[in-house]
Amino acid sequence: xxxxxxxxxxxxxxxxxxxxxxxxxxxxxxxxxxxxxxxxxxxxxxxxxxxxxxxxxxxxxxxxxxxxxxxxxxxxxxxxxxxxxxxxxxxxxxxxxxxxxxxxxxxxxxxxxxxxxxxxxxxxxxxxxxxxxxxxxxxxxxxxxxxxxxxxxxxxxxxxxxxxxxxxxxxxxxxxxxxxxxxxxxxxxxxxxxxxxxxxxxxxxxxxxxxxxxxxxxxxxxxxxxxxxxxxxxxxxxxxxxxxxxxxxxxxxxxxxxxxxxxxxxxxxxxxxxxxxxxxxxxxxxxxxxxxxxxxxxxxxxxxxxxxxxxxxxxxxxxxxxxxxxxxxxxxxxxxxxxxxxxxxxxxxxxxxxxxxxxxxxxxxxxxxxxxxxxxxxxxxxxxxxxxxxxxxxxxxxxxxxxxxxxxxxxxxxxxxxxxxxxxxxxxxxxxxxxxxxxxxxxxxxxxxxxxxxxxxxxxxxxxxxxxxxxxxxxxxxxxxxxxxxxxxxxxxxxxxxxxxxxxxxxxxxxxxxxxxxxxxxxxxxxxxxxxxxxxxxxxxx
Amino acid sequence: xxxxxxxxxxxxxxxxxxxxxxxxxxxxxxxxxxxxxxxxxxxxxxxxxxxxxxxxxxxxxxxxxxxxxxxxxxxxxxxxxxxxxxxxxxxxxxxxxxxxxxxxxxxxxxxxxxxxxxxxxxxxxxxxxxxxxxxxxxxxxxxxxxxxxxxxxxxxxxxxxxxxxxxxxxxxxxxxxxxxxxxxxxxxxxxxxxxxxxxxxxxxxxxxxxxxxxxxxxxxxxxxxxxxxxxxxxxxxxxxxxxxxxxxxxxxxxxxxxxxxxxxxxxxxxxxxxxxxxxxxxxxxxxxxxxxxxxx
Numbered sequence: 001x002x003x004x005x006x007x008x009x010x011x012x013x014x015x016x017x018x019x020x021x022x023x024x025x026x027x028x029x030x031x032x033x034x035x036x037x038x039x040x041x042x043x044x045x046x047x048x049x050x051x052x053x054x055x056x057x058x059x060x061x062x063x064x065x066x067x068x069x070x071x072x073x074x075x076x077x078x079x080x081x082x083x084x085x086x087x088x089x090x091x092x093x094x095x096x097x098x099x100x101x102x103x104x105x106x107x108x109x110x111x112x113x114x115x116x117x118x119x120x121x122x123x124x125x126x127x128x129x130x131x132x133x134x135x136x137x138x139x140x141x142x143x144x145x146x147x148x149x150x151x152x153x154x155x156x157x158x159x160x161x162x163x164x165x166x167x168x169x170x171x172x173x174x175x176x177x178x179x180x181x182x183x184x185x186x187x188x189x190x191x192x193x194x195x196x197x198x199x200x201x202x203x204x205x206x207x208x209x210x211x212x213x214x215x216x217x218x219x220x221x222x223x224x225x226x227x228x229x230x231x232x233x234x235x236x237x238x239x240x241x242x243x244x245x246x247x248x249x250x251x252x253x254x255x256x257x258x259x260x261x262x263x264x265x266x267x268x269x270x271x272x273x274x275x276x277x278x279x280x281x282x283x284x285x286x287x288x289x290x291x292x293x294x295x296x297x298x299x300x301x302x303x304x305x306x307x308x309x310x311x312x313x314x315x316x317x318x319x320x321x322x323x324x325x326x327x328x329x330x331x332x333x334x335x336x337x338x339x340x341x342x343x344x345x346x347x348x349x350x351x352x353x354x355x356x357x358x359x360x361x362x363x364x365x366x367x368x369x370x371x372x373x374x375x376x377x378x379x380x381x382x383x384x385x386x387x388x389x390x391x392x393x394x395x396x397x398x399x400x401x402x403x404x405x406x407x408x409x410x411x412x413x414x415x416x417x418x419x420x421x422x423x424x425x426x427x428x429x430x431x432x433x434x435x436x437x438x439x440x441x442x443x444x445x446x447x448x449x450x451x452x453x454x455x456x457x458x459x460x461x462x463x464x465x466x467x468x469x470x471x472x473x474x475x476x477x478x479x480x481x482x483x484x485x486x487x488x489x490x491x492x493x494x495x496x497x498x499x500x501x502x503x504x505x506x507x508x509x510x511x512x513x514x515x516x517x518x519x520x521x522x523x524x525x526x527x528x529x530x531x532x533x534x535x536x537x538x539x540x541x542x
Numbered sequence: 543x544x545x546x547x548x549x550x551x552x553x554x555x556x557x558x559x560x561x562x563x564x565x566x567x568x569x570x571x572x573x574x575x576x577x578x579x580x581x582x583x584x585x586x587x588x589x590x591x592x593x594x595x596x597x598x599x600x601x602x603x604x605x606x607x608x609x610x611x612x613x614x615x616x617x618x619x620x621x622x623x624x625x626x627x628x629x630x631x632x633x634x635x636x637x638x639x640x641x642x643x644x645x646x647x648x649x650x651x652x653x654x655x656x657x658x659x660x661x662x663x664x665x666x667x668x669x670x671x672x673x674x675x676x677x678x679x680x681x682x683x684x685x686x687x688x689x690x691x692x693x694x695x696x697x698x699x700x701x702x703x704x705x706x707x708x709x710x711x712x713x714x715x716x717x718x719x720x721x722x723x724x725x726x727x728x729x730x731x732x733x734x735x736x737x738x739x740x741x742x743x744x745x746x747x748x749x750x751x752x753x754x755x756x757x758x759x760x761x762x763x764x765x766x767x768x769x770x771x772x773x774x775x776x777x778x779x780x781x782x783x784x785x786x787x788x789x790x791x792x793x794x795x796x797x798x799x800x801x802x803x804x805x806x807x808x809x810x811x812x813x814x815x816x817x818x819x820x821x822x823x824x825x826x827x828x829x830x831x832x833x834x835x836x837x838x
Binding site for chain 1: 600601602619620621622624625626628630632634635636637645646648649679681699
């Protein structure tokens with residue numbers, strides 16, 4: 001009994017793997033359940049271990065090659081650096097979360113948090129001081145070391161320079177004499193020319209020799225011992241943490257919402273008492289005004305939320321939302337139009353020129369067009385009912401729906417609509433003739449023909465189209481965001497490119513992986529959907 | 543209309559244009575009259591136009607000339623009164639067996655209650671022996687079972703006429719015999735006027751009251767009609783043992799053999815005629831071309 005249960009579980013798992021398109025793990029499961037271990041181990045070796053080894057090889061190659069290429073923004077980061085950059089980006093996100101909670105805390109919780117943060121801050125400060133001292137010590141030692149290394153070279157350089165200068169003066173004197181001799185007619189002009197040429201050649205050589213020594217010194221200076229960088233980084237990280245903790249303290253004490261509200265309330269109370277004690281009409285008026293103002297301010301502050309800076313995970317969520325909106329727009333247009341195209345040759349003929357002309361248009365062009373067009377619809381985006389509505393929704397509200405999101409989504413939709421449309425039309429027009437004959441014999445009406453025969457039969461192709469659409473949409477979105485500075489992963493990449501800090505390059509590459517991995521999972525989701533609507537149980541797409 | 547002339551096929555012709563724009567008659571002057579409740583099998587070599595006749599009867603294929611009358615009404619397009627069982631089962635793969643049958647039942651019994659419709663579907667599915675497989679999808683069933691669903695779907699429509707287009711052509715011979723009996727049983731009970739297209743001589747004799755032998759195409763028509771007087775309900779062993787059975791069989795086979803023999807000469811003559819016509823046409827159009835510049 002237990003064994004059959006286990007079997008059931010195993011086959012359920014295998015089915016799950018199959019449906020989700022992770023066929024690679026099939027032999028692993030079978031191996032775990034002890035089915036033909038020899039064969040399965042072979043499969044695992046061939047199709048799982050080998051690819052993993054290959055990927056590791058690629059990473060190794062990357063690690064070796066990357067530092068050899070020097071760019072304006074420093075060396076190309078290695079995988080480890082990219083990973084570190086990702087972790088730092090993640091830390092930033094967590095810190096924002098902390099500050100956000102700090103901003104909203106009130107009452108005894110706030111008090112408790114203050115003491116906690118103060119404690120932490122004191123600890124960190126101490127640690128930071130230590131690290132600073134150490135970093136300075138190492139740096140000083142390194143400076144000394146460098147100076148020691150440079151000194152002999154510098155001496156050599158100075159000597160060379162002096163010698164060269166002496167030689168040059170001697171040569172010039174000789175040339176002068178020669179010129180006089182030429183004037184006196186005791187030497188030929190030819191000889192003078194030769195002397196000048198020789199002089200130039202000798203000066204060039206001397207300069208080259210000097211330059212070589214100078215370069216050597218520069219190299220020593222620009223390559224301080226590794227320990228310097230390491231201690232400096234450790235100190236930077238600690239200092240960063242200290243800064244963050246003091247910011248938190250600030251948010252807990254002064255910047256806290258409940259504090260701000262109570263301040264405003266106190267002001268109102270003060271104004272109230274003033275109002276009661278005031279006697280002249282002008283004093284009453286100004287007191288009353290400040291009461292109302294105070295009340296309004298308190299109410300406004302109570303609704304305030306923490307002004308988050310956009311971290312990478314926020315941008316990921318926003319990009320996902322934007323691509324979802326654009327994708328839904330594309331599907332809503334593409335499926336009905338595609339069905340009409342597939343059913344009616346005239347509609348198809350009408351739409352063919354439009355499809356063929358607009359399909360190859362670059363997303364960048366669409367972005368600019370939609371930026372202009374969509375902008376005109378929302379002259380005052382802050383108070384537009386659409387954005388007010390989205391702003392009031394949970395989850396979505398904090399993503400900051402604005403016209404930039406709308407036109408990014410429109411661009412996504414415009415580029416994603418074509419594959420879905422064309423595939424839907426193909427799916428509908430290539431319905432099995434026999435199935436249509438069944439519909440004709442049964443004299444099915446338009447609606448049952450549509451919903452019982454046409455749509456179910458074309459669904460696999462429709463979903464294949466939607467899958468391509470989503471892939472295209474995700475790719476287009478990142479470009480659109482980078483170009484339009486609409487918040488999202490694209491903007492994250494663009495901002496990193498623009499700010500050029502030491503982590504920027506690594507951050508960009510990290511974002512590249514994030515984009516890729518999300519794209520991969522979106523594709524997998526579509527495969528699962530496609531598989532679940534395929535009636536023939538085959539058509540496994542990987 | 544009288545029951546003796548329940549289905550009238552008169553001078554039925556189907557022509558398709560060839561690449562030269564000429565009409566080529568696949569079927570020409572096909573004449574057949576069916577009594578009510580009669581089963582007629584149509585036999586002929588493959589490609590002779592048997593299926594064309596059937597699809598025209600079903601209304602799926604417009605006729606070029608002639609007339610088709612079923613129960614006093616001219617055939618104008620397909621309809622559930624002439625149910626078709628295709629060679630492939632043609633089930634909708636995204637529906638269960640039950641839903642496939644229900645699709646037609648809903649059309650034919652628009653005023654029935656859901657319970658009534660369900661009963662009808664269940665009844666016909668049980669007749670074809672699929673009472674246990676109603677919730678199965680076509681992909682989970684064998685070809686024979688799928689074809690049973692096709693049969694149930696057709697007869698559940700309570701059609702005036704049943705059109706069977708080589709319904710067992712893709713099945714193995716054991717399944718085929720099973721299904722022949724299933725259909726015969728239904729026909730004995732429901733007395734539906736039926737046309738069976740087949741290229742199997744034994745099947746043609748076993749199932750039909752009359753066998754209509756078609757000449758080879760192009761311009762195929764009825765070559766000979768053979769009356770099969772075995773009484774119904776039929777039992778396979780008895781039919782095979784019947785003294786006349788082998789005579790009928792021999793008659794059919796000799797007809798088909800003769801057709802095969804005539805085929806080459808027949809087709810050659812036909813093609814020769816077409817070629818001559820074409821030459822006539824081209825010379826006519828050439829003459830036209832010559833005169834054209836003058837008229838401009």
